[in-house]
Amino acid sequence: MISLFALLGLVVGSFLNVCIHRLPRRESILWPASRCPACQRPLAWYENVPVVSWLLLRGRCRTCCAPISGTYPLVELTTAAVFAGAVAVYGLTWLLAVRLLFASALVVLFVIDLRHRILPNAITLPGIASGFLAAWFLPPGWLSSLIGAVAGGGILLAIAELYYRVRGQEGLGMGDVKMLAMIGAFLGWPLMVLTLVLASFAGSLVGLTLIASGRGSMQAALPFGTFLALGALVAAIAGEPILAWYLSFY
Numbered sequence: 001m002i003s004l005f006a007l008l009g010l011v012v013g014s015f016l017n018v019c020i021h022r023l024p025r026r027e028s029i030l031w032p033a034s035r036c037p038a039c040q041r042p043l044a045w046y047e048n049v050p051v052v053s054w055l056l057l058r059g060r061c062r063t064c065c066a067p068i069s070g071t072y073p074l075v076e077l078t079t080a081a082v083f084a085g086a087v088a089v090y091g092l093t094w095l096l097a098v099r100l101l102f103a104s105a106l107v108v109l110f111v112i113d114l115r116h117r118i119l120p121n122a123i124t125l126p127g128i129a130s131g132f133l134a135a136w137f138l139p140p141g142w143l144s145s146l147i148g149a150v151a152g153g154g155i156l157l158a159i160a161e162l163y164y165r166v167r168g169q170e171g172l173g174m175g176d177v178k179m180l181a182m183i184g185a186f187l188g189w190p191l192m193v194l195t196l197v198l199a200s201f202a203g204s205l206v207g208l209t210l211i212a213s214g215r216g217s218m219q220a221a222l223p224f225g226t227f228l229a230l231g232a233l234v235a236a237i238a239g240e241p242i243l244a245w246y247l248s249f250y
Contacts (some may be wrong), residue, residue: 148184
């Protein structure tokens with residue numbers, strides 16, 4: 001079963017690559033068919049086999065020899081690992097389907113924010129609605145989902161406003177606000193808070209490392225949505241044990 005879901009993850013990851021490439025460009029994710037970004041030649045079916053095609057083509061277009069980013073197989077392999085891990089954690093349940101939808105959205109947002117510093121409304125806004133709708137029938141329940149969405153968006157909105165008033169410049173974008181609201185809708189407010197803590201810690205650690213190495217400064221903007229995606233993925237898979245461990249100290 002785990003192997004089957006890993007294969008499914010590879011296929012889904014191939015589609016997520018399409019979303020990652022086209023959404024920032026405001027292009028349709030359904031039409032036209034996949035093509036080389038450089039020469040625009042439509043790809044044959046055997047050039048779309050996840051991971052394998054990239055390896056056989058040695059990371060280059062068969063026609064124009066333009067390089068094909070290694071991000072493509074990485075996204076496919078990551079999605080395969082997430083799908084395999086999710087079925088191991090949740091089993092064949094309706095919650096599994098919801099968590100896989102959520103994880104797929106996180107993968108897309110992770111890469112797009114890392115590349116372009118944007119978090120598309122086409123992912124975050126339907127994500128908020130989908131998470132809240134699913135919560136009427138599945139964990140975390142509609143009340144926790146509602147609190148998570150409102151508090152998640154509200155917390156980052158307040159932080160962004162405070163930062164702007166103190167520093168006179170934007171520190172967080174509205175995309176981050178909507179993304180945390182989406183996370184709260186899917187996971188509920190306790191895991192939303194955990195996500196924010198994990199993302200803030202990871203972002204601070206990376207920021208300090210960049211400053212210490214001379215490759216960044218206090219004014220350097222980091223893609224916070226990327227860290228939110230990582231934190232949310234950890235919270236979705238291991239959040240309950242982490243919270244139980246933390247609360248055991250009180």
